[in-house]
Amino acid sequence: MARVAVTVPASAKRGEIIEIKTLAQHEMETGFRHTQTGELIPRDIITEFVCRYNGVEVFRAELRQAVAANPLIAFTTVATESGTLEFTWTGDNGYLANQKAEIKVV
Amino acid sequence: MKAAALLFAAYGACLQAGDIPLAERRSGYEFMGRETRAMQDDDATNPALFALMDGEALWNRKEGERSCASCHGDAAQTMKGVAARYPALAGGKPINLEQRINACRTEHQRAPAFAYESKELLALTAYVGRQSRGMPIAIEANTATRAHIEAGRALYERREGQLNLSCSQCHDDNWGRLLAGSPIPQGHATGYPIYRLEWQGMGSLERRLRNCMIGVRAEPYAYGSPEMVELELYLMWRARGMKLETPAVRP
Numbered sequence: 001m002a003r004v005a006v007t008v009p010a011s012a013k014r015g016e017i018i019e020i021k022t023l024a025q026h027e028m029e030t031g032f033r034h035t036q037t038g039e040l041i042p043r044d045i046i047t048e049f050v051c052r053y054n055g056v057e058v059f060r061a062e063l064r065q066a067v068a069a070n071p072l073i074a075f076t077t078v079a080t081e082s083g084t085l086e087f088t089w090t091g092d093n094g095y096l097a098n099q100k101a102e103i104k105v106v
Numbered sequence: 107m108k109a110a111a112l113l114f115a116a117y118g119a120c121l122q123a124g125d126i127p128l129a130e131r132r133s134g135y136e137f138m139g140r141e142t143r144a145m146q147d148d149d150a151t152n153p154a155l156f157a158l159m160d161g162e163a164l165w166n167r168k169e170g171e172r173s174c175a176s177c178h179g180d181a182a183q184t185m186k187g188v189a190a191r192y193p194a195l196a197g198g199k200p201i202n203l204e205q206r207i208n209a210c211r212t213e214h215q216r217a218p219a220f221a222y223e224s225k226e227l228l229a230l231t232a233y234v235g236r237q238s239r240g241m242p243i244a245i246e247a248n249t250a251t252r253a254h255i256e257a258g259r260a261l262y263e264r265r266e267g268q269l270n271l272s273c274s275q276c277h278d279d280n281w282g283r284l285l286a287g288s289p290i291p292q293g294h295a296t297g298y299p300i301y302r303l304e305w306q307g308m309g310s311l312e313r314r315l316r317n318c319m320i321g322v323r324a325e326p327y328a329y330g331s332p333e334m335v336e337l338e339l340y341l342m343w344r345a346r347g348m349k350l351e352t353p354a355v356r357p
Contacts, residue, residue, distance in 0.1 A: 003159055007150040021148070025156040028306070069306035070153040072145070 002026075002097035006087055011104040012079035020051065020059075021074040024089050024097060030065040046091035049073055054083040063091075079105045126278055126292055131348060134291040137282075138357060142303070146355035154232055154301040154353035157225075157308045161233025164226060170217030174230075177214065185237040190244045190350050193339040200254050200339045203231050204310060205330060222329035228308040232299045235352030243296065243350055245343040258340025261333055267324030288357070294345040295338065297354020304357065311338055 003025040012018050024046060031043025043065065051059040058077045082105045089097040135143060145151050165174045165181055178184045193200040201209065207230055208219035220227035247255050262273045276285065277293030284290070298311040305313075312334050316326035327333045 003156050005150050005155055007148070021151050023151055023153060023155065068303065070156065072151055072153065074151075 002089075002095065004087070004089065004097045004099045006085075006099050006101050008085055008101040008103055009079075010102075011106060014079060014081075014105050016079045017076050018079050018103075019074060019076050020085070021072070022049070022051075022087055022099075023070060023072050024049075025070055026089075026091065026095070028063075028065075028067055028069045028071065032065065044092045044095075046071060046089050046095060048088075048090045050088045051075070051077075052086045052088075053077060054081065055086075079103065081105050124278065125344075126281070128347070131294060131345070132281075132292055133294055133296045133348060133351065134356060135297070135351060135354065137289040137291045138355075142355055142357055146297075146351070152301065152353065152355055154299075154308060154355065157229045157232045157299070157301070157353060158236055160225065160229035161231075161236075164230045165233055169211065170215040172215055174210070174215075181234065181237050185234045187238050187241055187244070189235040189238040189352060190241045193245075193335050193342065195250055195254075198250075199332065200251070200335050202311075202330075202335050202338050203234060204312075205335070207231060207234070223310060223313055225308075228299050228310065231310070232308060232353045235299065235350070238350050239352055241350050242347045243342055243345050245339065245346050247343060251339070251343075254336050255340050255343050258336035258338070258343075261337045262340055267319065267322035269322040271322045273318065293341065294348055295341040296345055296348050297351035297356070299352070300354045300356045302356045308353070311341070 005023045007021040009018050026046050027044060028046065029041055029044040031041070031045075033041045035041060045065060045067070046063050049061045049063065049071075050057060059075045061073055063071060082103060085101045085103060087099045087101075089095070135146065138146075145153070149155060162181075167173055168176070174181070189203055192203040192206065194206070195201075196206070196209070204222065204227055207227065211217045212219050220230070245251070265272045265275075273293060276290050281290050281292045295311050298314070299308050300314070301308055302314075312329050315334065315337060319326035327337075
């Protein structure tokens with residue numbers, strides 16, 4: 001099961017810069033490691049993270065093998081209007097995780 | 107003569123710096139960088155969060171004949187303070203929290219024991235430990251435990267491995283200095299199981315101890331061996347009164 005956690009302020013002033021923190025449970029297997037018997041462990045990573053604010057993309061990240069397990073992504077955006085922030089993580093082997101958070105802008 | 111006596115005293119002090127005074131003890135947390143501390147402080151960014159979620163699910167899942175919750179109910183109440191008292195004596199010998207959980211599984215749940223360092227055991231231990239976060243570590247040296255604590259202390263102070271180093275030489279005598287660029291902490295086991303960034307995952311105190319033993323080129327004790335548990339008991343007694351941070355983040 002793909003567990004994720006996001007932290008978004010419940011409310012903000014219009015025009016305020018808000019910090020958003022996200023955490024996704026993932027091994028981030030690099031594809032460079034071998035087992036004790038010498039077989040290559042296939043790559044299994046999150047490759048993309050997107051945040052949409054009321055449908056508008058406000059943040060995107062491409063992830064590579066160098067990113068540690070359970071990637072913590074923190075970023076800022078401007079609180080423009082009340083609504084929904086949607087987070088999507090996609091990755092190898094059909095990995096897909098979604099999360100939503102509501103924000104009230106006053 | 108006086109100078110000679112002073113010199114002798116100073117020499118003696120170098121040879122055996124001895125225990126860190128209680129008031130000068132500092133958690134490994136204080137030796138970490140700002141970002142790592144911030145990661146631990148915020149439940150939403152502490153990657154051990156997922157282990158806690160898994161642990162809660164395991165707590166409520168029926169395994170064998172019953173779940174943990176069938177007997178113990180709400181962990182937030184029944185497990186509060188428990189981790190601060192482990193390792194504890196059972197049948198005259200000390201057992202750690204992982205062993206307690208596994209004993210409960212085999213005796214009361216009639217389920218197979220989890221392997222050491224398995225995701226399940228770490229998750230359940232972290233979840234139980236979490237219920238005592240912020241509470242002072244409460245290991246007492248009394249007639250029943252003293253012999254085991256002293257045995258643990260003997261291991262802690264004994265030189266071992268090709269590098270011929272004891273735990274005490276780094277963690278009592280040289281804490282705060284650098285080892286390969288990293289600060290040497292005082293070695294207080296206040297936050298186990300931890301999420302260690304180097305491991306990119308959770309690990310127990312025994313895994314950490316084995317790391318150090320391999321580091322000094324000694325053959326590490328086996329998981330769950332009496333030596334390991336006595337060492338754990340000594341470390342927890344040594345950290346008595348310090349606040350439990352489980353699940354801590356360490357670099």
